[in-house]
Amino acid sequence: MARRPLPRILSSGSASITRSREIARTAADSATDVLHPLITLTRGLRMLAGAGRHKWAATPKDRRGPTLFLVAACVLVVALIPYGPLLALVTVMGAAAWKGRDRTPVRTGPDEAETARLRALYEALVPYFSTAEDPAPLFSHGGEWEKVFSDYAFDGDGRVSRLQVAYPAYFTDSEPESRARIEQLLHAKSGRGREYHFAWDEEGNRLVMSVLDALPTSLTAQRFVTAPGETVLGFTDEDAVRRTVPVSDGDGGRDAPGVVWRTGARSTEPHLLVAGQPGSGTTSLLRSIALQALQHGDILIVEGSGTGEYACFTGREGVLAVECGPAGALSTLEWAANETERRLIDANRARQAGDPVPEDLTRPLWILLDRPSALSRPAGDGSPGVPELLQVPLRHGRAAHVVVVLAEAFDHLDGLGETVLTHTRARVALGHCTAGQIESVLGTGPHTTPPPDVPPGRGYARFGAGPVLRIQVPATPDPYDDATSDAQRAAVLSLLPERRTAVEAGAPEPEPASLEKETVGVGTEPMGAPVGVEAVAVSD
Numbered sequence: 001m002a003r004r005p006l007p008r009i010l011s012s013g014s015a016s017i018t019r020s021r022e023i024a025r026t027a028a029d030s031a032t033d034v035l036h037p038l039i040t041l042t043r044g045l046r047m048l049a050g051a052g053r054h055k056w057a058a059t060p061k062d063r064r065g066p067t068l069f070l071v072a073a074c075v076l077v078v079a080l081i082p083y084g085p086l087l088a089l090v091t092v093m094g095a096a097a098w099k100g101r102d103r104t105p106v107r108t109g110p111d112e113a114e115t116a117r118l119r120a121l122y123e124a125l126v127p128y129f130s131t132a133e134d135p136a137p138l139f140s141h142g143g144e145w146e147k148v149f150s151d152y153a154f155d156g157d158g159r160v161s162r163l164q165v166a167y168p169a170y171f172t173d174s175e176p177e178s179r180a181r182i183e184q185l186l187h188a189k190s191g192r193g194r195e196y197h198f199a200w201d202e203e204g205n206r207l208v209m210s211v212l213d214a215l216p217t218s219l220t221a222q223r224f225v226t227a228p229g230e231t232v233l234g235f236t237d238e239d240a241v242r243r244t245v246p247v248s249d250g251d252g253g254r255d256a257p258g259v260v261w262r263t264g265a266r267s268t269e270p271h272l273l274v275a276g277q278p279g280s281g282t283t284s285l286l287r288s289i290a291l292q293a294l295q296h297g298d299i300l301i302v303e304g305s306g307t308g309e310y311a312c313f314t315g316r317e318g319v320l321a322v323e324c325g326p327a328g329a330l331s332t333l334e335w336a337a338n339e340t341e342r343r344l345i346d347a348n349r350a351r352q353a354g355d356p357v358p359e360d361l362t363r364p365l366w367i368l369l370d371r372p373s374a375l376s377r378p379a380g381d382g383s384p385g386v387p388e389l390l391q392v393p394l395r396h397g398r399a400a401h402v403v404v405v406l407a408e409a410f411d412h413l414d415g416l417g418e419t420v421l422t423h424t425r426a427r428v429a430l431g432h433c434t435a436g437q438i439e440s441v442l443g444t445g446p447h448t449t450p451p452p453d454v455p456p457g458r459g460y461a462r463f464g465a466g467p468v469l470r471i472q473v474p475a476t477p478d479p480y481d482d483a484t485s486d487a488q489r490a491a492v493l494s495l496l497p498e499r500r501t502a503v504e505a506g507a508p509e510p511e512p513a514s515l516e517k518e519t520v521g522v523g524t525e526p527m528g529a530p531v532g533v534e535a536v537a538v539s540d
Helices: 013-034 036-058 061-080 084-099 112-125 176-190 282-293 326-352 391-400 418-423 435-442 486-495
Strands: 149-154 160-166 195-201 206-212 230-235 244-249 252-262 272-275 298-303 319-323 365-370 402-408 426-430 458-463 469-472 515-519 534-538
Touching: 036 084, 061 084, 112 149, 112 160, 112 176, 160 176, 176 195, 176 206, 230 244, 230 282, 230 469, 272 282, 272 435, 282 298, 282 365, 282 402, 282 426, 282 486, 298 326, 319 326, 326 365, 326 391, 326 402, 391 402, 391 418, 426 435, 435 458
Parallel strands: 272 402, 272 426, 298 319, 298 365, 365 402
Antiparallel strands: 149 160, 160 206, 195 206, 230 252, 244 252, 426 458, 458 469, 515 534
């Protein structure tokens, strides 16, 4: 049977529709060109009317009557003078044409140099995000980079400051080695000398790279607004934490995102370990912690380096001891272990008797150790060392309100012992350190590249299994150091509590007073005192 030809409307309908669309588009473009002056005038008149309406709305009600009378008088004068209405019309049309003129179009895409950078990044990622078995690869040599770079931004120098990359689902983004290769590549291709942050979205197969601003180093030691049991270790990025702390920065004040460490009976990370090489700011962090701890508790300071970095705390209210020598330091730690046991026993007796826990047992006791590896006993000595003496305060410190803070170099962390490393789950790594050193201290590496400049007090912090945070410790130098500026010296001295005595060895310009030394044993003060610590009293 012969086939009937299709109706003409069905066989040529597609071509007719296409031609009709082209004719309509051409007519619209021609009409736009012809009516462009009218469109410009209309847009300008609308903008002038909107500006007049806003001006009238902003005029106070008591001035609207005189303003309306003045406008009416001007209109009357223009209407009466020769050629006045014509000149007014020409003026209004000229103003409308100027107001409604076409503005310079906003650039919505990258220029040639920026396109070349994006193309180079795309080609560099091809070997990592493509495979021969992929029938429709997102990344291929000579492919379209617009499909995978959905969001990008550039700084003033034309370098990439933000980039969102879409990668294939088969990429092993759950393996740290695979992610590290991509981060290292993007860091090198985007330009060194800046600190980058990488946010991986494994569920959506997206990677966002952004440039981080340097953390401010202008914040110094000051009285932070915190609750009892909260300690400000430093400050971080605004989007990294949900809490800000009011601070004084220079001549003004602002709210800064603080890295707040919580201690006490309900804390999940009651003890802190700080790692860093000499000059990285670990001692400055311990001084800052000591100044904050003295507001609500007592402190013991053990300095293994013996350089006298904590001499300003000697003889202050709430400072039970400042030990530098090995013998006195180990005796102090032994007293701290006995004090922890005493607190546990007395608190248990009070609870069994149905009485409230005495106030002296709830007052926190802080044990601050700086470079404890220098206090190790010689080989063959059967007496306990620093790790053994810290076992009781570390294991039972949360129940006894005893907090242990240690600062040690990376090379000597293994000598602290398994007990110390297990119970110090709040960690801080300061100074210039490798990715392996950061991971050995914090348990995982940061999602940022190393900063180009590492000032003292700059590093990373992590509480337990939480995220790794960038941190900048507030400057808390030794006020007795000649290199300390006058402003920082005054800031630290203003935070120190009053002295128990009028004279202290090593303090500048001591006041004359007759002193009488009295040896104090355990239990003579409200909190007790370490064995061998001397209290100095002023005689009348």
